[in-house]
Amino acid sequence: RMALASREDYRLKDYNRPSVYIALAFLTLPLLTGLAFSVRENFLHIFAMTGSSMSPTFDEGDRIFVRKDCYRDREPERNDLVAFLNPADRRQTWVKPVIALPGDTLEIKEGVVHVNGAAIKEVGGVQLDNANLPPITIPDHHCYVLGDNRANSKDSRHIGPVPMIALVGKAVFTK
Numbered sequence: 626r627m628a629l630a631s632r633e634d635y636r637l638k639d640y641n642r643p644s645v646y647i648a649l650a651f652l653t654l655p656l657l658t659g660l661a662f663s664v665r666e667n668f669l670h671i672f673a674m675t676g677s678s679m680s681p682t683f684d685e686g687d688r689i690f691v692r693k694d695c696y697r698d699r700e701p702e703r704n705d706l707v708a709f710l711n712p713a714d715r716r717q718t719w720v721k722p723v724i725a726l727p728g729d730t731l732e733i734k735e736g737v738v739h740v741n742g743a744a745i746k747e748v749g750g751v752q753l754d755n756a757n758l759p760p761i762t763i764p765d766h767h768c769y770v771l772g773d774n775r776a777n778s779k780d781s782r783h784i785g786p787v788p789m790i791a792l793v794g795k796a797v798f799t800k
Contacts, residue, residue, distance in 0.1 A: 668694055670794065672708060672718055678778035679720060681750050689720055695795035700726070701768055703740075704748065706796040709770070709787050720796055721770035721780055722748070725763045733758035733782075736775065751775070758782060766790070 639645075674687045683689070691708045701707055701723045711717040725731040725740050732739045736753035739745070747753070754776040763769050767786035772778025781787060 666693075668692065670708075672720065674720065676777075678772035678774050678780070680752070680774045680777075682773045683720070689796045690798040691720075691794040692797045693794040695797075696789070696792050700789060701792065701795065702726075707768070707770065708793040708796060710791045710793060712784055712787065712791060715791075718793055719770075719779075721772050721778075723768045724771045724781075725769035727763050727765045727767060729763045729769070730760050731758070731763060731769055732760040738771065748773075756782065761786075768792075 670691045672689045674683045705723045708720045752774045766789045769781045772780045
């Protein structure tokens with residue numbers, strides 16, 4: 626437009642027409658949408674926390690970024706914060722820390738978690754209850770998860786060890 630205003634003999638190039646820009650918008654919109662879905666399905670997903678099973682670490686409504694590619698070539702480590710599909714209802718995704726790994730023996734005595742006979746040091750903010758659980762050995766290709774608000778958490782004490790195949794990814798960034 627500035628060139629047109631400054632020179633009377635200026636002629637717009639073929640690509641400087643509104644129809645070209647509209648066509649470009651319609652062509653790139655599906656590509657950008659496809660890219661966004663690809664990132665969500667393969668690399669990064671954002672979850673909103675529901676319930677109070679991870680309180681006070683997370684509050685209801687907190688957003689959690691989950692890297693989906695973390696466990697494609699390795700298994701989780703103890704204390705990793707993992708997102709996994711609830712085995713009872715695969716439409717639900719839960720976020721809990723990993724407490725025990727395959728081959729570990731886990732026991733809970735009056736709320737204190739013992740892994741391989743030793744009491745584990747809980748991360749700050751964990752609200753213990755007085756639950757007891759007899760010793761169990763975590764099977765191959767499974768992990769044991771516990772919520773931070775133990776009195777109000779559905780976790781491996783209720784659903785059993787979580788199959789590694791149910792892991793969605795690792796929580797890497799919150800809020």
